[in-house]
Amino acid sequence: MENKYLEISKKIQEESRKLLSEGKVERIIGFGRGEFTKEITPIFVSDPDRADELLFTPECDMMLAKYLLDYKGSKTGIVAKPCDTRAITVYLAEELIKREEVFIIGINDCEGLDDNDACEECGIRNPVVVDLEIGQPRKEEIDPEIKDELEEMTREERFEYFQKEFSRCIRCYACREACFVCTCDECFADSNQPQWVGASIGKRDNFTFHLMRAMHMAGRCINCGACEQACPEGINMRALTKHLYRVAKDVYQFEPGLDPEEKTLFATYKLNDSEQGFLD
Amino acid sequence: MAVLKVLQKDELGKLLETLSNEFRIIAPVVRKYGKKERVEYHQVEDFSEIHLNRQPDTPPKKYFLPQNERLGEERSGEEVTETGDRKTLIFGVRSCDLSAIDILKPVFLDDDFTDTYFQNRLENTLMFGLGCSERQENCFCDSLGINPLGDENVPVYMHDDGERIWFEVKAKELEKFFTEFPDGDPKELEEKKNSWLEEFKKSAIEIGVPIPLPELVSFNAPFWKEVAANCLGCGVCTYYCPTCFCFGFFWEKREEEIDKWRTWDSCMFPLFTKHGSGHNPRETQDQRTRQRIMHKFSYHPSNFEGVPACSACGRCISQCPVNIDLRVILKTAEKYLDNQEGVKSSG
Amino acid sequence: MGKYLLPYRGEILKITQETGSNLNIKTFRIRLKEEEERKKFKFLPGQFVELTVFGVGEAPFGFASSPTQEDYFDISIKETGLVTEAIHNMKEGGEIGIRGPYGNSFPYEEVKGKNLVFLAGGIGLAPLRSLINYVLDEKNRDQYGRVQMLLAFRSPEDMLYKYDFSQWEKSPNTTVKYTIDEECEGWVHCVGYPHELLNEELDLKEPDTVFFTCGPPIMIRFITDELKNSGIDPRDIITTLEMKMSCGLGKCGRCNIGRYYVCKDGPVFDLKQLEKMPAEF
Numbered sequence: 001m002e003n004k005y006l007e008i009s010k011k012i013q014e015e016s017r018k019l020l021s022e023g024k025v026e027r028i029i030g031f032g033r034g035e036f037t038k039e040i041t042p043i044f045v046s047d048p049d050r051a052d053e054l055l056f057t058p059e060c061d062m063m064l065a066k067y068l069l070d071y072k073g074s075k076t077g078i079v080a081k082p083c084d085t086r087a088i089t090v091y092l093a094e095e096l097i098k099r100e101e102v103f104i105i106g107i108n109d110c111e112g113l114d115d116n117d118a119c120e121e122c123g124i125r126n127p128v129v130v131d132l133e134i135g136q137p138r139k140e141e142i143d144p145e146i147k148d149e150l151e152e153m154t155r156e157e158r159f160e161y162f163q164k165e166f167s168r169c170i171r172c173y174a175c176r177e178a179c180f181v182c183t184c185d186e187c188f189a190d191s192n193q194p195q196w197v198g199a200s201i202g203k204r205d206n207f208t209f210h211l212m213r214a215m216h217m218a219g220r221c222i223n224c225g226a227c228e229q230a231c232p233e234g235i236n237m238r239a240l241t242k243h244l245y246r247v248a249k250d251v252y253q254f255e256p257g258l259d260p261e262e263k264t265l266f267a268t269y270k271l272n273d274s275e276q277g278f279l280d
Numbered sequence: 281m282a283v284l285k286v287l288q289k290d291e292l293g294k295l296l297e298t299l300s301n302e303f304r305i306i307a308p309v310v311r312k313y314g315k316k317e318r319v320e321y322h323q324v325e326d327f328s329e330i331h332l333n334r335q336p337d338t339p340p341k342k343y344f345l346p347q348n349e350r351l352g353e354e355r356s357g358e359e360v361t362e363t364g365d366r367k368t369l370i371f372g373v374r375s376c377d378l379s380a381i382d383i384l385k386p387v388f389l390d391d392d393f394t395d396t397y398f399q400n401r402l403e404n405t406l407m408f409g410l411g412c413s414e415r416q417e418n419c420f421c422d423s424l425g426i427n428p429l430g431d432e433n434v435p436v437y438m439h440d441d442g443e444r445i446w447f448e449v450k451a452k453e454l455e456k457f458f459t460e461f462p463d464g465d466p467k468e469l470e471e472k473k474n475s476w477l478e479e480f481k482k483s484a485i486e487i488g489v490p491i492p493l494p495e496l497v498s499f500n501a502p503f504w505k506e507v508a509a510n511c512l513g514c515g516v517c518t519y520y521c522p523t524c525f526c527f528g529f530f531w532e533k534r535e536e537e538i539d540k541w542r543t544w545d546s547c548m549f550p551l552f553t554k555h556g557s558g559h560n561p562r563e564t565q566d567q568r569t570r571q572r573i574m575h576k577f578s579y580h581p582s583n584f585e586g587v588p589a590c591s592a593c594g595r596c597i598s599q600c601p602v603n604i605d606l607r608v609i610l611k612t613a614e615k616y617l618d619n620q621e622g623v624k625s626s627g
Numbered sequence: 628m629g630k631y632l633l634p635y636r637g638e639i640l641k642i643t644q645e646t647g648s649n650l651n652i653k654t655f656r657i658r659l660k661e662e663e664e665r666k667k668f669k670f671l672p673g674q675f676v677e678l679t680v681f682g683v684g685e686a687p688f689g690f691a692s693s694p695t696q697e698d699y700f701d702i703s704i705k706e707t708g709l710v711t712e713a714i715h716n717m718k719e720g721g722e723i724g725i726r727g728p729y730g731n732s733f734p735y736e737e738v739k740g741k742n743l744v745f746l747a748g749g750i751g752l753a754p755l756r757s758l759i760n761y762v763l764d765e766k767n768r769d770q771y772g773r774v775q776m777l778l779a780f781r782s783p784e785d786m787l788y789k790y791d792f793s794q795w796e797k798s799p800n801t802t803v804k805y806t807i808d809e810e811c812e813g814w815v816h817c818v819g820y821p822h823e824l825l826n827e828e829l830d831l832k833e834p835d836t837v838f839f840t841c842g843p844p845i846m847i848r849f850i851t852d853e854l855k856n857s858g859i860d861p862r863d864i865i866t867t868l869e870m871k872m873s874c875g876l877g878k879c880g881r882c883n884i885g886r887y888y889v890c891k892d893g894p895v896f897d898l899k900q901l902e903k904m905p906a907e908f
Contacts (some may be wrong), residue, residue: 041508041603177512199530230601234316499905526880556708579886
């Protein structure tokens, strides 16, 4: 492990031990390493003696914020990359969690993660909400371009592209479960009265599922790439969602998960809002 | 006694060419999706594509239980399986996946309700086994008593020593495909096998849980919440599993006709057991994880002569988006049960 | 070889509106269309079938008629979801798919010579009716001892099989009691939940008595508790379980409780078996 990450990990362990032994949080949600796999896996530490299991490396590509929803009503500490803090911010804005129930150990100056292309398109390198900062914040701002493949395509080309990509979908719903935005008690895809999507993995049903899911993402997706990282079939999940992200940003000047006080995009309407739709 | 043949790797094409006159050849090939490189089973025409170097990411289960299978026209159809004109040959199936098919057999070929679809596919398919000359990512078949270098139930079993492929041809009727290739020295292969097995032993993990897991004690154990805490609740582990066989039905209208289809389903999905009334006996993710593990290591072996519904291929571990490790769960169960008095003796 | 995953064609002979619109339960008299198939179709009390509404889906239902009635079978259905709604909308003469029969059965052979008590709540009477009519059938009646029934309904409006009652009451050595949840005008029978009335209204102390109960899960729980407290052997308390069943073959993975598949090893279990199963109902 590089020195920088060793230091971050040490600091996380130190602070977590303190928070847990002082009873400031009941548990810390963070990253640890598998006993046999040696891969990164989300862990939940409530014993201060186990704080040493917490670590941070560029392999930590899972979004942890969603686990906060499992621990409502108690105080939980969370090791949060800047994208995790944006997810937390969306939860705060949507009143899904209470600020006082979360203690955010935020990682400053995120350099992006291994193998997550979304990081290259991310301009938020410091935590958005934070209780305890790890490392020095990054000073200079960046505004990387979002490589929106859909922009260049005609409607027909888009249709064909998605038909092809989604034809590999096995409907395991890893994308949905890994996505912090997907918090519905019952997903439309699981509803059978009415049934919106069929159970087959045929082109039509797969396409319907992904398109309908995307419609719920507009103005809420932060382009973190968790869906794509989770997909076992290597489907270019973000082709759809990052387009939505870009439209929200360029057309409505809205980037979700930056301000917990801000209303969500769909909860606001301005007279001068553009009439452009998200999939135009 | 099996006939032993050795082929140079560049001779594989020749062998497969002749085999393909009689069989539809399915084999592992590399596919690239974005930055992801996967090894998957596909029907192969260009035999140079075949990739035997590692365990395929997906098991060959779909050739026996397709994810979507048309059962027939619902109103008046008969139970007929569409298997094609030629028999299917699945080339290079490792011991874990061969064992997995054996695990499925008593489930679908039971005397009460023989599944004709599975039966027909099984009868129309033969598999060439492939030994693992090294441990694959996250697998532990040897811990469950599976031999990574052999299987009694296949007509041909292969070994890859890096340069050549060895063929143990056990079925007389297949010998004709191998006559032009040179014989191998059984002693040489034996030595190779021994050295591979030695390597396996070095990296072996001892799985000491009693199988079947004692039902009530394990079910009521407190560790399920802990081992399932980071589970996302997706179906990857079950859909990549070579032995998971849960299914559901769906219907599709074709003009006036209605087709009934069978589709994979997963015990990890909340809807799987939800009653029409809204009541769900497996409401939470830890209950569903418990069902997955208990089914594999308690209920199934209790019903099927002690054989767990797991062939330890490790795909559920490798493919899990949050890297949940079945071995860790089994070790946790082992530790817990060790501390419960009298569990091991009472079974 | 028969079909297991695709249904046989059946037809609805008769539809009876059992209850008022509140619970909306109808009984469907059904038979297989083809005579050959009809002859082969043999079921036992306690078993169930999967019924298909073509183009909608399928769902499991217990037999509500006795196998002594060979030409057809009855299925009582409460309108709750997609499939049941579709069945409710069907007309006499309509075509319906049939898979089955599936599951084990009530131990109608083993309990010969014994006294029987039936405790039913609402539509839970449906599967018991299959056994009741079997036991009370003239051909079988003398093979069983005394028969007592306590049939519970929400209200007089929600009663099922009213047309059977006079015959049941007339059957030798048989007593039938009725109860509703709340007092109402014109009601001359018991009032209250069945578990509260057990000791008072029935003779539980008679030796060699086997109890059959079916109804809402909460009722079954109270009744079995009450019976156990009265010293009844759990092996003599028999019920039928409702889980999400789909394939009926013990394969698809939904309905297992521990190692037992309700659709194949059940749906009928005695309390002793249930007590040994993991609590996952």
